[in-house]
Every structure is written in structure tokens, then in C-alpha cells.
Amino acid sequence: MHELTCAQMVESITDYLEGALPPDELESFRAHLLSCDGCDAYLDQMRSTVRLLRAAPGHRLPVAVESAIVRTFREWNGTRADQ
């Protein structure tokens, strides 16, 4: 098992979160994490970032646009029925 630097740790963090680290690298990653408060805090920040993004507000489609789309469907359906 080779030791990772913090600079290497931060670049492996997404592979770690995605479960994509090969077994030997996963072992090194976990060992470093246990002994490094900075990297543990960085991992927390990345998880926090994902949670923040999840709360992003969205836009609803206005009723008029929805109606226009449904009209398109009706027309499409009419042409299909003719065929």
C-alpha cells in the first residue's frame, strides 16, 4: 500500500464517492482519510456541495405552453389516425 499526499487525495475524491477506486487505491485512500483531518474536512465539503446543489430551485412550464404542447399532440394524433 503506497501513501497518498493530500494533493493526490483531492483528485481521487470523486472516484471514491462514485465507488470507482480500485481495491488497492481504496485502501490507501481510507488509510489517509483516517489520519488526515484536512482531507476528511475536504470530503465533507464535497458532500455538502452535492447537498446544496440538490436544493436548486426549478422552473415550471406555464399553463399556456403546456396547452400548446397538448395541442401539438392532438394534431399529431389526428394525422396518425388518418394514416
Added chain:
Amino acid sequence: MTVDLAGLLAGDEDAFRDLVRAHQATMMRLALLHVRSVADAEEVVQETWLAVLQGIDGFEGRASLRTWICRILLNIARRRAGQESRSVPMSGLPGADGGPTVDPDRFISAGPNAGHWSVPPRRWGRQPEDLLLAGELRELLGDAVRQLSPGQREVITMRDVEGWTSTEVCELMEISEGHQRVLLHRARARVRQTVEAYLERQSSPAT
């Protein structure tokens, strides 16, 4: 998914309306990654549904219906963004496309501890979530995502905002799992850095 499609093909208007409603938020969000205004995004969604109906016989069910619909939307939105180029600012920031995702100055550069934190990150605790509730962080996060490269923007939005799986996102964007992870990594690191800088400004107000 097959139920939706069967309803559609049978001309069931209610089934179609349900489908439009179920996907509206995702489609608007995806469109807004590429076009500037809400009105333009609404047009992209409209155009997408027309294309979906016209192409429905070509849907082979290899991807899920929502992935297929969103892929059509992405093509339309990307094409429109290309026409009105510069509609969304591109990232010219360091670390956007290569190199380290954390400022090298944060690490010790030489000696036995080279590569270890010289300025370690601090724990955020509940601070960002509290600021988000207060509405302060929302705009900042939106801007941070808009400033990413188009690919990074798409991946982080579908994975972290919409909660899609990596498999779905790879199907949507027609990229490999490895490429998807690289884009996600750079995007998350960039947004993290933006949040960190904001929190630093909060805790050390200008004198």
C-alpha cells in the same frame, strides 16, 4: 415507461399530459443550461415534444424514455446555443479543463511533507445549508454552474441537481463512465471552491 409509451401511441391525451408534467422541471433545467432566457427554454421544451412525437416510432426502448426525451432536448438546446453563441459565458478559469482542481498553493510545495495541506479546509458544518435557507447561496450556486464548461454543466446538473445515475447520464450524453467522472469531478470541485470563497468572505467581512 412502457405504460407511458403505450398510452401515447393509443392517443391518450391524459397520459401525454402526465408525461409532459412529469418531465417539465428536468427539461426546463436542462434547456436553461444552454439558452439564456426562460422564454427560450420554454420554446426548446415545446420543440422537443414535437420532435419526440415525430420520432416516437424510432424509440427502440434501449435507453429509458426520459433519457431519450432529454437527449432530443439537449440536441435542440445545444444547436440553439450554438446559433446564439456566447449566450452563456464559457469558463476560462484555470482548472476548468485540466490540471489540479485545488489551488496548488494550498499544499506544502517541498520537504518531507510536500503535497500535504498547508492551508487545510475548515469544516463547514451547517453554515452553507443555513445560508441556503436564507436564500443567500442560491444565486451564487446557479452562477457557479453556469460558468462551467457545457459538459461539466450538464453532468453536475443531471447527477447532483436531478439525481440521475451515472449510467443514465452516460446514455444521455453518449460519453463513457470515466469521462463522466472527470467532468463531474471538475464541476464539483469548482462549485466547492466557489462556496468556500463565499464562506470565507462571510466570516471575514471587509474592513
